[in-house]
Structures are given as structure tokens and as C-alpha cells.
Amino acid sequence: MTEHYEEIVARVRETLVEAGSTFREDKKEAYRQAIAAEQNEKARWVLEQVLANAQAAETNRSPLCDDTGIPHLVLEVGEDCAVTGKMLDAIKEGVAEGLRKLPGRPMGILGDDSRRIDQSGGLDPDPAGVEPAPILLRRCKENVIRLHILMFGGGPAIRAKTYRVFHKHSAQVVLDEIVQWATEGVAQLGCSPCTLAIGVGRSHFEAASMMLQAQADGRYDVQSEMEREITRRVNEAKIGPLGLGGSTSVIATFMKVGPQRASGVRIVCVRPACCFEPRIATVELGE
Amino acid sequence: MSIEITTPISEETIEQLHVGDTVEISGYILCGRDAVLPKVLKMIEDGTAQDLGVDLRGQVIFHTAVSPAGVGPTSSNKLEIESSIAPLSAAGIKLHLGKGQLHAETVAALDRYNAVYAVIPPVTALLGARTGETRVVAFPELGMEALHLIKVDRYPAIIGAAHGRSIYD
DSSP, X not given: OXXXXXXXXXXXHHHHHHHHHOOOHXXXXXXXXXXXXXXXXXXXXXXXXXXXXXXHHHHHTOOSSSSOOEEEEEEEEOTTOOOOHHHHHHHHHHHXXXXXXXXXXXXXXXXXXXXXXXXXXXXXXXXXXXOOOOOEEEEOSSSSEEEEEEXXXXXXXXXXXXXXXXXXXXXXXXXXXXXXXXXXXXXXXXXXXXXXXXXXXXXHHHHHHHHHHHHHHOBTTBOOHHHHHHHHHHHTTOOXXXXXXXXXXXXXXXXXXXOOOSSSEEEEEEEEEOTTOSEEEEEEEEO | OOEEEESSOOHHHHHTOOTTOXXXXXXXXXXXXXXXXXXXXXXXXXXOGGGGSSOOTTXXXXXXXXXXXXXXXXXXXXXXXXXXXXXXXHTTOOEEEEBSOOOHXXXXXXXXXXXXXXXXXXXXXXXXXXXXXXXXXXXXXXXXXXXXXXXXXXXXXXXXXXXXXXXXX
């Protein structure tokens, strides 16, 4: 177990570094297409800078952004696979080692409940003081244990919104609300173009977890009709990269709709993920 | 073609900058954000800003933390940051470097003190190669949010607000 434990720690460490420093290939291609299509000179300059930054970060295995983010973990478990407490310990240790190696920004807050809220307890100088969010566990078809690591920055968290929508028995009503929230959020977010991450569920917890899974599963080259409509309509606002105008406010939309209840209400979570998000990498930890 | 700016920045240089200009900033610049800027303002109000050991006149303030992860702009329209722009401009800061749309009152205040606001892309990996020495100027207990002085070489930015106009209008 010790050897396997160390192997998991090492794999998680390197995966976290990859998540914080690398654009996936479909994202690079989405940026290249956006640069080619963008007519606004300043918008194109920003897109080129973001893509060049991604290439530099990947080469150096250094942070894409100085807000290196809060680790969010999605753990997938196959049919015959067992997740043990020891494995969760190894994952946690791997995250800590990854944060030190990246390096993550040392932004964990020390102190009791009150001091952590008002930030009077001081900062933990150790990048590993940034604890991951609770792990989301789900089943996968393949007979493996697979971990997705996503790094969530602060800017999108400020502009994200989770709230109820009275759907009036029309999906279009919900889409209209999403477009309105997203347009407001993208306009306020400094670091666009965005990838819109959207979850629809029966509770705030479920909607937020759908939003997280949408980022784990989403691909820039595979877009549903609803995702394309949301992207197109937000881009019509001409907010542009960094809010400087142009037609590329949103690169793509990743949306996941969960089970719904018999009710006039849907709970919707919209996160305007910044130009670097989803910062994600995936690793298999064994069978 | 980018306009090259070197700190300390003169009144004449600011007068010649316009919204939409692409600039490259070099020299020593200050870095501060939510936690430290109110403390700097308090020192200015108390008449103790000279204790900082840096001359604010002609300076740049970059709205960023400084950490081993690098530097990158945080939103300049966060309450504690945007509210610092007018009084810091009055104290001599000539260029506020960050991201995001500012309110009309802040744009007007920049004009009143002949200062400008510039938007910098959040390109931490690229900025890393253009960042030299860094040191804490004040409030070291704030860690990455302390007031820092860093040496930069050709930081790219776009003038976002100048002479009463905003690029977001």
C-alpha cells in the first residue's frame, strides 16, 4: 500500500501542476478560431496574449494566472473499484505537494471561524494551506478510478450566481434568464473571454455540483444546441475580451442539466469561468 | 505601435495618453490591492506617507498580489481598490494598472488629478519573464497583499480611462 500510496501522491501532484499551467488542445484550437474570426483589433490582441500566455505557462509548467485557484476535485469510480480512506489521504497529500510545486499562491487564511471570515488571522505562507473543496464522487463506465482536478479562481466566484428560476413550463424562459445573468457576469468579469459553466438542479448544492461537472465533461468542439444559443446571445452584447469590445466575450458554454422535480422552479448556477478556466487535468489512479 | 512609458511618469506624458492607446510600462512600480490600499490611504491622511520610503509622485500602482505564483491584475472595481484611485491620484500616483470597468466618478477623478487607468491582460506567465527584483515596501504582515515595489520591463497594457473618457463607454 505504501508504494501505491506514494504513486498516487505523485500522480495527483503532477496533475495539479498540469491543471494550473496547461490549456487542453480543444481549448487552444477554440482560441485560434476566435483569433481568426475576431474583427476588433484590441480584442484580437487580448486573445493572442492569452494564448501566448498559455503556451509560455505550458512550456515552463508555471501558473497560467497568479490567482492559482482553489482545488476542486471530481472523483470517478468504476464498477469493481474501491476508494479507501487511505486513498483520499494520498489525494489530499498530492494536492498539497502540487500546490507547493506549481507554485500555488499562498492565500489560505489562518484562525478561528471569525478570523477566517474577516481575514484577521493572517495568511498561511505555505501554498499547501489552500485546502481543496469537498470532493465530488460519481460513477464512471470504465473500470477505473479517475480524478479530475479543477482550479477555481476568485474572479468568477464573485460574478457567479446560483438562484431559483420560475420556468413557466418553458425551457426558453430558463435560457433567457441564464443569458441575462451571464451577460451581467461577463461584463463585470475582468478576465474574459469566458467559458460559461452552468448547472441546473433541484437545490443549490445540486446546481453547483452540476456546474462543476459541466466543466469536467465539457469540450470546446462539442456544443449542444442550448450551449450554442447561450454563447451566441451573450456574444451579441459585444462585451469582448477584458470588456474592451469585440465579438468574443464567450468562447463556449458548458451546461449540465440534472434531474428535475415536479415544480415551477429550477435552481440554476451560472459561473462565468475566466479566460483560463476550466483549469483542469485528469489522471487515473488505478483499477 | 506601443507607447513606451518609464517610471516615474511626468505630467506631460500623462497629458499625451488617450483611451485605447497601447503602452509598455518599464521601471519600478508599486503593487497593492484590497488589504493594503486602505492602509496606505490612512498613512496619507495621517501625513505619514513619507514613512513608506518611496515617492508616490509619478508612480504606477498595479492592482495585484505579489507571490511565488507571480503577478496578475485583480479587479480594479472592487470597493477597496476603486475607492483608492482618487485619493492616490491626488497624492501623485499617475497610472493605476488593473482590469475591469471603473465608475464614472472615478474616471472623472482621474482626469481631475491628471492620472490614467490602464488595463493589463492577466498574463502571469508572460509577465514573469518581464519582472525583475521584488521587495516589500510596507505592511509585511499582509504577505502577498503587502505593498510591494517591483521592477518591470515592458508590461503591456491598454489605456482604459484618461481625460474623462473610458474605453468601456
